[in-house]
Amino acid sequence: QKEVEQDPGPLSVPEGAIVSLNCTYSNSAFQYFMWYRQYSRKGPELLMYTYSSGNKEDGRFTAQVDKSSKYISLFIRDSQPSDSATYLCAMARAIAYKYIFGTGTRLKVLA
Amino acid sequence: GAVVSQHPSWVICKSGTSVKIECRSLDFQATTMFWYRQFPKQSLMLMATSNEGSKATYEQGVEKDKFLINHASLTLSTLTVTSAHPEDSSFYICSARGPTSGGGRTDTQYFGPGTRLTVL
Numbered sequence: 001q002k003e004v005e006q007d008p009g010p011l012s013v014p015e016g017a018i019v020s021l022n023c024t025y026s027n028s029a030f031q032y033f034m035w036y037r038q039y040s041r042k043g044p045e046l047l048m049y050t051y052s053s054g055n056k057e058d059g060r061f062t063a064q065v066d067k068s069s070k071y072i073s074l075f076i077r078d079s080q081p082s083d084s085a086t087y088l089c090a091m092a093r094a095i096a097y098k099y100i101f102g103t104g105t106r107l108k109v110l111a
Numbered sequence: 112g113a114v115v116s117q118h119p120s121w122v123i124c125k126s127g128t129s130v131k132i133e134c135r136s137l138d139f140q141a142t143t144m145f146w147y148r149q150f151p152k153q154s155l156m157l158m159a160t161s162n163e164g165s166k167a168t169y170e171q172g173v174e175k176d177k178f179l180i181n182h183a184s185l186t187l188s189t190l191t192v193t194s195a196h197p198e199d200s201s202f203y204i205c206s207a208r209g210p211t212s213g214g215g216r217t218d219t220q221y222f223g224p225g226t227r228l229t230v231l
Binding site for chain 1: 115117145152153154155157160202204206218219220221222223224225227
């Protein structure tokens, strides 16, 4: 079993839809949870950063962490074609520890 | 803020040659940088962790003599692929540990734009 599981997609949604992206993990020691967006042939861009459980909102993006279920989510409201990219979740046990990445979910927002 | 650059953005070389890739943190100091490799439609695989002024720590299965890492300053780390072969063709991405927005004592990894290496 991989430490971090993420559905690779692709996930296609119409413009304006609410998108839900998810990752599950097996290591209860993870404390830091990140979401990155990666456009084709580019480096990942940090979207959200969460410590421990709870919700965090930034504009159209909301990150949720449920440590009891070992499940994290990223919600994108009012999705736009420019949101079409691969979304990677990443986790770490402590800030000085290496990140463990999910495989990424490819999202396509159709105009 | 928290910008990381990589140079070159793409490189094509002949088999057997060495290639150097630079990773720079432009607006912050990074005591720790990371080197990843990413194959098409796959996730990032950590190759090594680079700490300024000390030897890099390589992940299991990564040949330290083939992938030479130098972190000579707080803003620069280099990855040299020695005696490159076609199977080394990949997308190499660096990241640097820097401060998160909003202040506080936490930090996170900021990624460079990547370097596409093609070995003929």
